[in-house]
Amino acid sequence: MNLVAYLDPGTGSMLVQLLVGGVAAAGVVARLYWDRLLRLLRIRKDKPELSQAEPDR
Amino acid sequence: MAARGVNLATEAGIEVGSFRDPDSRVLVTADGVFRVLSDDGLAEWEALVATPLWRELQEDGSVVATERVDLDALPSGLATGAAAALRHARVRFVSYPYEWTFSMLQDAALAHLRLNRRALDADLTLKDASSYNVQWLGSRPVFVDVGSFERLREGEPWAGYRQFCMLFLYPLLLQAHKDLPFHALLRGSLEGIPPHDARAVFSTSRDRLRKGVLANVVLHARLEDRYADVSGGEVKRQMRGAGFGKALLDANLRKLEKLVGGLRWRAGETAWTGYGEHNTYDDASAARKAEFVREAAARRTGGLTWDVGCNDGTYARIAAESADYVVALDADHATVDALYRALRDEGRPDILPLVVDVTDPSPGLGWRGLERAPLERRGTPDLTLCLALVHHVTITGNVPVREFVGWLASLDSALVIEFPDRSDPMVQKLLSGKPDRANPDYDKAGFEAALGERFQVDRMQPVSETRTLYEARPRA
Numbered sequence: 001m002n003l004v005a006y007l008d009p010g011t012g013s014m015l016v017q018l019l020v021g022g023v024a025a026a027g028v029v030a031r032l033y034w035d036r037l038l039r040l041l042r043i044r045k046d047k048p049e050l051s052q053a054e055p056d057r
Numbered sequence: 058m059a060a061r062g063v064n065l066a067t068e069a070g071i072e073v074g075s076f077r078d079p080d081s082r083v084l085v086t087a088d089g090v091f092r093v094l095s096d097d098g099l100a101e102w103e104a105l106v107a108t109p110l111w112r113e114l115q116e117d118g119s120v121v122a123t124e125r126v127d128l129d130a131l132p133s134g135l136a137t138g139a140a141a142a143l144r145h146a147r148v149r150f151v152s153y154p155y156e157w158t159f160s161m162l163q164d165a166a167l168a169h170l171r172l173n174r175r176a177l178d179a180d181l182t183l184k185d186a187s188s189y190n191v192q193w194l195g196s197r198p199v200f201v202d203v204g205s206f207e208r209l210r211e212g213e214p215w216a217g218y219r220q221f222c223m224l225f226l227y228p229l230l231l232q233a234h235k236d237l238p239f240h241a242l243l244r245g246s247l248e249g250i251p252p253h254d255a256r257a258v259f260s261t262s263r264d265r266l267r268k269g270v271l272a273n274v275v276l277h278a279r280l281e282d283r284y285a286d287v288s289g290g291e292v293k294r295q296m297r298g299a300g301f302g303k304a305l306l307d308a309n310l311r312k313l314e315k316l317v318g319g320l321r322w323r324a325g326e327t328a329w330t331g332y333g334e335h336n337t338y339d340d341a342s343a344a345r346k347a348e349f350v351r352e353a354a355a356r357r358t359g360g361l362t363w364d365v366g367c368n369d370g371t372y373a374r375i376a377a378e379s380a381d382y383v384v385a386l387d388a389d390h391a392t393v394d395a396l397y398r399a400l401r402d403e404g405r406p407d408i409l410p411l412v413v414d415v416t417d418p419s420p421g422l423g424w425r426g427l428e429r430a431p432l433e434r435r436g437t438p439d440l441t442l443c444l445a446l447v448h449h450v451t452i453t454g455n456v457p458v459r460e461f462v463g464w465l466a467s468l469d470s471a472l473v474i475e476f477p478d479r480s481d482p483m484v485q486k487l488l489s490g491k492p493d494r495a496n497p498d499y500d501k502a503g504f505e506a507a508l509g510e511r512f513q514v515d516r517m518q519p520v521s522e523t524r525t526l527y528e529a530r531p532r533a
Binding site for chain 1: 214215216217218219222252272273276277279280281282283284285287288289292293295296298299300301304305308309312313
């Protein structure tokens with residue numbers, strides 16, 4: 001299966017899909033931020049989040 | 058998908074407009090329109106045809122008629138490296154979004170969203186959202202890119218959303234909310250209108266409160282800025298982890314469908330904008346003109362007719378009594394939009410209305426100027442109607458009479474043309490703002506001389522005191 005789509009959806013365009021869906025998206029957004037909150041409060045183990053892409057060396 | 062003597066292919070034979078998707082390329086040969094699939098492309102095709110959806114889409118005509126053929130069916134040399142080949146039904150006349158009306162783009166967008174929702178039900182999705190993947194059978198949209206279907210990867214956002222915005226949603230929002238015509242913007246950029254550019258137009262807070270603008274335009278542009286350097290893979294993973302999935306994809310498509318379906322372009326809903334031209338006729342003149350066109354069309358049954366300057370489509374409809382297919386062209390967007398809506402409501406499959414200004418017809422665009430073909434290279438007409446037009450092109454457009462007749466001759470088609478002489482009220486109106494000696498080549502004798510040079514005139518008939526109709530064939 002072709003895992004690399006020929007069309008790059010773009011990170012911003014992916015995130016805005018959480019805002020277009022209205023009520024249906026609210027749960028997903030809440031969970032996304034709940035995970036971050038738990039990490040912030042160090043209740044959940046820290047994972048790299050929305051990391052900046054590594055520059056080419 | 059071109060017609061009659063047209064070769065838009067590169068040297069390798071690939072239709073240039075399709076080469077961005079390596080898994081599914083289109084080639085047009087004298088034998089038909091073929092799609093060449095890679096191994097990955099074949100896997101997606103097999104997943105598609107295994108669903109009950111495929112049969113439904115073929116039966117209801119929402120996707121172009123398609124069959125799998127032997128690789129032997131491809132011209133020699135083109136089957137190399139291919140896993141499979143498909144053959145598509147030809148589109149009678151290919152058109153592009155920068156020639157469609159507001160309502161056509163809206164209906165094409167709705168067709169695309171509905172198709173994607175049906176695909177979701179079958180655990181498939183459309184991997185892109187290009188408006189160029191929609192073509193028209195008269196007033197009915199047909200999806201032509203079978204290679205867009207792929208198996209749904211659970212938890213992934215819609216890869217085509219940004220493209221949907223750039224090529225469908227933003228042009229519609231700009232026309233509906235700002236009365237900004239989208240044709241020049243789409244013709245200027247085949248990728249469509251980027252979120253940044255759309256945001257620049259929706260600049261006031263009142264604009265941003267309009268339906269669909271805040272999330273799809275303003276926040277979209279802002280998030281694109283903010284996350285420009287963030288890799289998509291990690292975001293995708295987090296979204297999946299938070300429960301993004303099929304239900305939300307479907308909710309997004311529904312929301313977009315509601316948004317697009319609710320858009321209205323008010324200027325397009327006013328009455329026929331070209332009505333004044335029709336007022337220059339009394340009933341008897343109009344009847345004579347209709348009869349002249351009907352007889353000329355009946356002499357050439359079947360084939361393709363162009364009605365250049367179609368106005369409300371009266372004569373396109375008369376031509377369609379005899380022609381297989383009529384392409385109705387007019388530069389006035391609102392007029393063509395009204396015609397489209399009328400044809401759509403009647404379910405006409407044989408008249409395609411397009412917004413085209415013949416003094417500036419669609420050129421070849423994209424890679425090597427070959428991705429999108431010029432108007433004249435998409436299938437030239439067997440009969441061209443040119444009624445109540447020549448004075449607009451030559452007086453308003455300042456195209457010399459001889460030059461305009463030369464263009465008509467280049468179409469190599471039979472011609473029905475109407476010439477209003479200098480004393481015609483409409484001609485007087487067009488000349489009224491100009492100096493006395495403006496457009497000196499515009500008179501009946503000069504027109505007839507120019508016509509006679511390039512055409513054999515078979516019949517001429519006065520339709521009113523100031524107007525004459527000519528039926529002609531191009532000279533060899």
